[in-house]
Amino acid sequence: MSLWKLALLIALFNLMTFGNGPVMIPLLQTHLVEGSRVLTQDQLLYAFTIARVTPGQANFYVASIGYMLYGMPGSIVATLAIILPGYIMIPLLHGFEHLRDSRWIKGFTNGLTVTSVGLILAAVLQIARGTLTQPLAWVVLIAMLVMTQLLKWNIFVALAAVSCLGLLLKWLL
Amino acid sequence: MPLDDTLAQASELVSDDFRILPAQPPNRGTILKTVSQKQQSKDHSTRITSGELFSIFLKAGLAFGGGLGILAVLEDELVSKRHAVSRDEFLSIYGIARIVPSGTMTALAVAYGYKFGGLSGTVIALTALSLPVFVLTIALTIAYRYLRNSRLFDLLPVTIMPAALALFLRLNPALILLAGGALGALVLQKAEEQNDTKKKGSEK
Numbered sequence: 360m361s362l363w364k365l366a367l368l369i370a371l372f373n374l375m376t377f378g379n380g381p382v383m384i385p386l387l388q389t390h391l392v393e394g395s396r397v398l399t400q401d402q403l404l405y406a407f408t409i410a411r412v413t414p415g416q417a418n419f420y421v422a423s424i425g426y427m428l429y430g431m432p433g434s435i436v437a438t439l440a441i442i443l444p445g446y447i448m449i450p451l452l453h454g455f456e457h458l459r460d461s462r463w464i465k466g467f468t469n470g471l472t473v474t475s476v477g478l479i480l481a482a483v484l485q486i487a488r489g490t491l492t493q494p495l496a497w498v499v500l501i502a503m504l505v506m507t508q509l510l511k512w513n514i515f516v517a518l519a520a521v522s523c524l525g526l527l528l529k530w531l532l
Numbered sequence: 533m534p535l536d537d538t539l540a541q542a543s544e545l546v547s548d549d550f551r552i553l554p555a556q557p558p559n560r561g562t563i564l565k566t567v568s569q570k571q572q573s574k575d576h577s578t579r580i581t582s583g584e585l586f587s588i589f590l591k592a593g594l595a596f597g598g599g600l601g602i603l604a605v606l607e608d609e610l611v612s613k614r615h616a617v618s619r620d621e622f623l624s625i626y627g628i629a630r631i632v633p634s635g636t637m638t639a640l641a642v643a644y645g646y647k648f649g650g651l652s653g654t655v656i657a658l659t660a661l662s663l664p665v666f667v668l669t670i671a672l673t674i675a676y677r678y679l680r681n682s683r684l685f686d687l688l689p690v691t692i693m694p695a696a697l698a699l700f701l702r703l704n705p706a707l708i709l710l711a712g713g714a715l716g717a718l719v720l721q722k723a724e725e726q727n728d729t730k731k732k733g734s735e736k
Contacts, residue, residue: 373633373634374634377632406673409668409669409672410669412668413664413665413668413669414596414664414665415592415661415668416593416599416635416637416661417598418635419662419669420669422666423669423670426670427673427676434669434670438666441635442634442635442638442658444638445638445642448629448640448642448643448646449642449643449654452625452628452643452646452647455628471628491694496694499694500697500698503697503698504698514595514605515594517695518695525694525695
């Protein structure tokens, strides 16, 4: 499989799944691991674990896959393959701006606003189900809520503090 | 007239955090500006320089928890701190970004980069947003051999993941209420499932 075929494959899967990181995994599994056998199951899982450890966007594990297969050029091409479709946003915004004052669009926007809140909540719940699996996770969550909501600490300071708390409790218990 | 209506609605919705001054209504809530409008609006509306754009998106790129973590930082920086975008507009742009067939946060970086700095702005925002994750991903891939069997990954569920979850809840007070209720329902459901399995176990 050539570098460009890989880029095309990733771009295509990215479009198909609307950039949803985890949903792309089964597609990559069937094509790269079972299909052309350029990647081992272990490598794919490791790439996905990286995505969960690193901050930032969740679908950047394709950079890891690109690196495993073709080194630095591979990772850059794979990253561009998932970033460039984002530019579709510009014509969408232009269209939105032109029609902004029409009554239809106003209704549409109001709908979008409400739907967005719902979508965010749905995503939060989905992650919560996978994350809050042990009592210690609840302790860390509550500590973080207190620090950011009540004490108004800086996000990164609070993040470091609760991470240490989690490690300490895990070590003590 | 229609624009004024939108603004009036918007100011009602977001009056707690953000007040629209009557003297400068045409500059608020506009997503895109032509070059001439840009010149006019320079004195009135909040401008974001390329340097600021870079630092905001770098901060967002350092946020844990995927898309929602990034969204929380962006909301904090653009809406709460700088008032560069109204809360209503922020949610609308998020809604549009969901439609784009690429990562939603990638689309947001393009949108805000374009809004505050044109095409070069999109490059700045995208670079800043992707830099931390790209560098870390490559570094960890190189370390693949050494980290493979390490217990480092077991510690995540008790440190960063639940903390990131708390950050999502900062987005909207209504979310906390909704999430509280939904989580309560979830816990009850789990408890019932456990009861069921216990009953089945005792029957055997």
